[in-house]
Amino acid sequence: MSLLDEVRLVAGKDLRIEARSRVTLQQIVPFGLIVLVLFAFALDPDRGVLKRVAPGLFWITVLLAALLAVSRSYTIEADNGARDGLRLSGLDGPALFLGKAAAIAVQLLALEVVLAICVVVLYGIELNSLFPLVLATLAATVGVSATGTLYGVLAAGLRVRETLVPVLLLPVVAPVLLGATRAWEAAIDGVPSDAWPWVGLLGVFAVLFTAIGMLAFGSLLEEA
Amino acid sequence: MPTVVRLRSAVCLLDRFPALAGVDLDVEDGEIVLLSGANGAGKTTLLRLLAGLIPLYSGDAAVLGCDLSRDRRGARRGLALVGHETFCYDDLTVRENLRFAARAAGRGPGAADAALKRVGLDAVGDVVHRRLSAGQRRRLALAVAWSRDPRLLLLDEPHAGLDSEGRALLDEIVRAAPGEGRTVLIASHELDRIRSLAHREVVLTAGQATLPALVPVPAPAPEKADVAP
Numbered sequence: 399m400s401l402l403d404e405v406r407l408v409a410g411k412d413l414r415i416e417a418r419s420r421v422t423l424q425q426i427v428p429f430g431l432i433v434l435v436l437f438a439f440a441l442d443p444d445r446g447v448l449k450r451v452a453p454g455l456f457w458i459t460v461l462l463a464a465l466l467a468v469s470r471s472y473t474i475e476a477d478n479g480a481r482d483g484l485r486l487s488g489l490d491g492p493a494l495f496l497g498k499a500a501a502i503a504v505q506l507l508a509l510e511v512v513l514a515i516c517v518v519v520l521y522g523i524e525l526n527s528l529f530p531l532v533l534a535t536l537a538a539t540v541g542v543s544a545t546g547t548l549y550g551v552l553a554a555g556l557r558v559r560e561t562l563v564p565v566l567l568l569p570v571v572a573p574v575l576l577g578a579t580r581a582w583e584a585a586i587d588g589v590p591s592d593a594w595p596w597v598g599l600l601g602v603f604a605v606l607f608t609a610i611g612m613l614a615f616g617s618l619l620e621e622a
Numbered sequence: 623m624p625t626v627v628r629l630r631s632a633v634c635l636l637d638r639f640p641a642l643a644g645v646d647l648d649v650e651d652g653e654i655v656l657l658s659g660a661n662g663a664g665k666t667t668l669l670r671l672l673a674g675l676i677p678l679y680s681g682d683a684a685v686l687g688c689d690l691s692r693d694r695r696g697a698r699r700g701l702a703l704v705g706h707e708t709f710c711y712d713d714l715t716v717r718e719n720l721r722f723a724a725r726a727a728g729r730g731p732g733a734a735d736a737a738l739k740r741v742g743l744d745a746v747g748d749v750v751h752r753r754l755s756a757g758q759r760r761r762l763a764l765a766v767a768w769s770r771d772p773r774l775l776l777l778d779e780p781h782a783g784l785d786s787e788g789r790a791l792l793d794e795i796v797r798a799a800p801g802e803g804r805t806v807l808i809a810s811h812e813l814d815r816i817r818s819l820a821h822r823e824v825v826l827t828a829g830q831a832t833l834p835a836l837v838p839v840p841a842p843a844p845e846k847a848d849v850a851p
Binding site: 399404407411414415418419474477478479480482483485486487488489616620 | 674
């Protein structure tokens, strides 16, 4: 099987499990919506503030929801010795990494669409330029998914996985929060061309962690 | 006959405790070997070492010609393990789990469907794993292993949880293994049953293999001739 076939096999497996268990739909999406609504409650008296900080609130919500998606991605490997099954499967480390990261990315993209609609409705933002916003979102999603998959496997075999992953992951994805927020600010009510350096930063981050993940995932899974 | 498993002074640590304390073992191609020993003797650890799931601490270990210290993945390509767990996903159906395992091993959906039939699970092919009984899960684990067409089959207490029909089916699969080009290592407490299938027995005592006791190979049952009454 080619690398692409193996990636499709792993991502398809994870997405099929999610489609059947509906954890993303019934828990992660509502979680994200609740966080956005709570932010709106906290800052409601002044809609101008909400509008100004909407990109940051959106990406903080996405990162918090990503923690749940990453945790879920490794919880399904913990039951019935499935992680051992994955190791015995004969699939390559890079394919496993890309497959799991792709499945997380697909779930996050679906979540981001729902949250973006919610932000427009709740916070009353108006879009200035769509293209840099979409590119920034894609690059940030790939970066978060790759980093989450990498740090998720690092903690996969530990009893403290659920609490350790946020502590490890959130500081590492700080550049994504910064870059994506700035790019969104520029695309929403700034100068759209100001978004491009941030989109570049997000692209570099995504490529860097995808490459590290492809190289390291197989060895980390062996030790998990 | 080529050597499928070769261990020399193999030591494995579990939480810094030597679960295997210097095992020497040779298994030749096409052999059926019974691993016996008391609880905690190291049978499961030995099978997991051979499957490349736990690291070798010291000594030498080679499986299917691959050095386990350097190339665990290479060894895994040619083996399958039926352990205490099914290695399957609760939210996938029996068929989906099998197809995933078969495709990961580079085999088509036909191999998964054949394995499903072989273990008698066709009727529950569309049932999700979490709804299976313990016995059905054992059969599925066997099917997952069989669907990979392994050269080396590692079975850890494979009869546990199986009904009499399932046990007979398992015996049949083990008995047929040498003819299909497979080598089998079975860890079990069902000694009488496995001794009737195995070519020889290796006894593990406190993480060490004692000298293999030769067990006579059972003669195949004579086919009944059609005799007119």
